[in-house]
Amino acid sequence: MAFHHFISLAVLLACLPAANAAESAASAPADAIWALSLPARENIDFRGQVNFDKAGQEPGTMLYPAPGVAGFIVALATHAAVVKGKMKEQRSEIEADADRILVPFRKSLDTFSYGELAERAFPAASGVPWLGSGSRPQSGWLIASSPVFYMTQDQSALIVDNTVSVFQAGSELPVYTNTVRVVSRAVEVENEAVFWQWNGGVRLREASAALFRASVEIARAHALAPVAAAAGAQRTFRYLEGKNDAVERAEPISEQCGRALVRNLRGWLMSIPLKHARPAAPGCEAPGSAPAL
Incomplete structure (x- = not known):
């Protein structure tokens, strides 16, 4: 490291x-x-927030019947590889789409x-x-x-x-x-x-x-x-x-x-x-337009 x-x-x-x-x-x-x-x-390393909930949910390649146990195992492995590849491709597409919100800030981020x-x-x-x-x-x-x-x-x-x-x-x-x-x-x-x-x-x-x-x-x-x-x-x-x-x-x-x-x-x-927070205690900064935590 x-x-x-x-x-x-x-x-x-x-x-x-x-x-x-x-x-x-x-x-x-x-x-x-x-x-x-x-x-x-x-x-x-700065990215757009991404939601992977939909990744892999679209129908994948259908697993057709194969003759014999060996054929089934080969078909299963092939299907798993195809699904994994599709999910990886989907993740890349989702990430690229999420990063588009950073376009207005790219000049600043490239020097940060x-x-x-x-x-x-x-x-x-x-x-x-x-x-x-x-x-x-x-x-x-x-x-x-x-x-x-x-x-x-x-x-x-x-x-x-x-x-x-x-x-x-x-x-x-x-x-x-x-x-x-x-x-x-x-x-x-x-x-x-x-x-x-x-x-x-x-x-x-x-x-x-x-x-x-x-x-x-x-x-x-x-x-x-x-x-x-x-x-x-x-x-x-x-x-x-x-x-x-x-x-x-x-x-x-x-x-x-x-x-x-x-x-x-x-x-x-x-x-x-918190969405429903307790009343602010003395010394807590009130929510506003400043980039506060």
Whole structure:
């Protein structure tokens, strides 16, 4: 696994509930040194949100009867190969169609690097030099991060799926590996494309960095102080992906400022904007046109 960029991280927990911050502090030294690595490629992986529910649902090649057991096995294998090929082709077509919503932002995204993402997400560390590909910090902890960003099809919200592995300095094996998904609130604006493209796409970059920062901080906190699963605690969460309803069966971890942090059935950690949130507590930012989480 080769990584190109490293930047030191401040111990920042602004996006996490206080209870999680306390648990993390109890497990890590107060002066722990953190470093972040990102993929070796320059351009950020940014895609249109895609729905694969219809993939493979169209009638495929009919499996005709074949004489004998051997003939049946050959026919079955051939049918499986054809279906797999059709599904792969369908997935590619669906992904290409979903990515069309990014056309207005392509010029900005083509110049949006992982280095800029890290510096926007952790501005206090922007003066720290980058280390070479494959390097490891001499002390402290390393978060190896591979974020993939999505824009919802209504262009009103962003999502990051950040796959992370946490290493202690000197160790080749991660102490923690997981995927963290963070879904932003939808922006309430007249024209989403114009909103994100303002000033050369700065809003799109800032919102992406905010999502990335939140995902890293969630991963850091739970890597060192994982919350034990509670038997039978799963429930159905109704939340928003852009302006559309979404549902997730998951185990609740915390809820704050109209968002829930949950562990889904795959074990992923998810920070989601609840559809029916409790009244905002003092200090919570009110929903508006800003690209807030």
